[in-house]
Amino acid sequence: MSKRFKVGIIGCGIGRSHIVEGYLPHADKYEVAALCDLDETRLNAVADEFFVSRRTRSSDELMSDPDIDIIDICTPPAVHTKLVLQALAAGKHVVCEKPLTGSLAEVDQVRLAEKNSKGLLMPIFQYRYGEGVAQAKRIIDSGLAGKPYAATAETFWRRTADYYDNPWRGRWATELGGVLMTHAIHLHDMLTYLLGPIERVFARAETRVNAIEVEDCVSASLLMQNGALASLTATLGAAEEISRLHIAFEHVTFESNHEAYSPGDGPWRIVPVSDEVRQAIDALLADSPPVGRRFNGQMEAFYGALVSGAAPPVTSEDARRSLELVTAIYHSNDTHSDVVLPIAEDHPKYHSWRP
Structure with a gap:
């Protein structure tokens, strides 16, 4: 048993x-x-x-x-x-x-x-778990997608003053960050899960929506180690809540569903460049095992x-990669400069990204 x-x-x-x-x-x-x-x-x-x-x-x-x-x-x-x-x-x-x-x-x-x-x-x-992201991962890992070109990750959510009427939210000492840390972190992990490690980051972060200590709007430009370009945008002031990942490869373009809290669920839009690629993808996915969504x-x-x-x-190395991106975004915003990854012990924000 x-x-x-x-x-x-x-x-x-x-x-x-x-x-x-x-x-x-x-x-x-x-x-x-x-x-x-x-x-x-x-x-x-x-x-x-x-x-x-x-x-x-x-x-x-x-x-x-x-x-x-x-x-x-x-x-x-x-x-x-x-x-x-x-x-x-x-x-x-x-x-x-x-x-x-x-x-x-x-x-x-x-x-x-x-x-x-x-x-x-x-x-x-x-967010790594769901039929949509599982199919995309299988296609990418098989080589059928080809060279990665560009990607966007959008976290357009809404949080009001009522949400922050709480003893720990919106504060550097207790929440450790804002939209980057508490809201967009999952979609950003899904991006690197599919596209791999990041090489360089340039970013801006602002507090525009709520009267809080931490950021609630972010825009970042990434150069991935594989040469692809990616942009991240996040806000907590959207009228409509969506999470969306959009990735263009040489042979396939992927677009996640737009569900704010479950963008890994299927179906995703999977757009091949030709019938030949479509047939190869259909054959690859024909025997795909079922995948539980989210925590399941x-x-x-x-x-x-x-x-x-x-x-x-999911490993502690994955968590480090996620927090390395957060650290790089905060440092880029503070210094108005490109940040090269990985971040080592001699980096000024290695011991803390907080102000």
């Missing part, structure tokens, strides 16, 4: 989505055994909803519980690093919401701890890694 992993979730806000989309559909693989939240009302409401008897306001209790296999961290960003390091030191497997840490120095600290822990660490990047797909893939001992489907 396959192992069923016991999960302790810290943070019942986004943690509830992990339960609904990620763990309940795989009840044969995971048991949500305990919940932790500082807000006792929310803790009890979510625990009652999903019949979780073990509930606590102390994350230390979950870390020290030998029956808990996985610690799932869904807290505000500022405490992620501390909790990840504590869980790895306790030998737990770890799932952590974005951003994984608050600096590249902290990412590297976590990666070192990960090497010395028996637990696997998986950052959350659920990521938690299923994580289970496969846990039982096989393979690397997790």
Whole structure:
């Protein structure tokens, strides 16, 4: 009989989505055994909803519980690093919401701890999961798409003052950033998932929509290592919420769906340059296995890694690449200059991108 992993979730806000989309559909693989939240009302409401008897306001209790296999961290960003390091030191497997840490120095600290822990660490990047992005990834990896030319990533969302009427949102000390960190980070990860690493970044970031500390509008120009050009645009002042990825290759153009919170879902527009390419793509995708969407797909893939001992489907290296882009955008905005990646220990924002 396959192992069923016991999960302790810290943070019942986004943690509830992990339960609904990620763990309940795989009840044969995971048991949500305990919940932790500082807000006792929310803790009890979510625990009652999903019949979780073990509930606590102390994350230390979950870390020290030998029956808990996985610690799932869904807290505000500022405490992620501390909790990840504590869980790895306790030998737990770890799932952590974005951003994984608050600096590249902290990412590297976590990666070192990960090497010395028996637990696997998986950052959350659920936009990688869905039929649309899976088909695009398969076509690109097969070589059928050909040379990459250009791409755009648009995160046009809406957040009002009510959203920021909260003790931790919109503040550098607790949210660690704005639209780059909390909203566009998933679509930007999906871009690099399909196009590969970034070589250079030039960017501007402004606060134009809400009276907050952090940025809520961003425009960035990227040169990818493979030579492709990409542009990123994000705002929290859009009247209509969409997330859209649009990529032109030599033989195929891809356009994601426009669903703000699930652009990886199918169908995507896949436009080949010829009937010959279309036929080759149809043949390639004819036997494509089904892919769960968002947290469903990521938690299923994580289970496969846990039982096989393979690397997790999303790694701390992926998280570093994501936060390296964030760091480069902030530095480019501050210095009005191109930023060359990768960013090393001698970079002025290696230890913190915050003002």
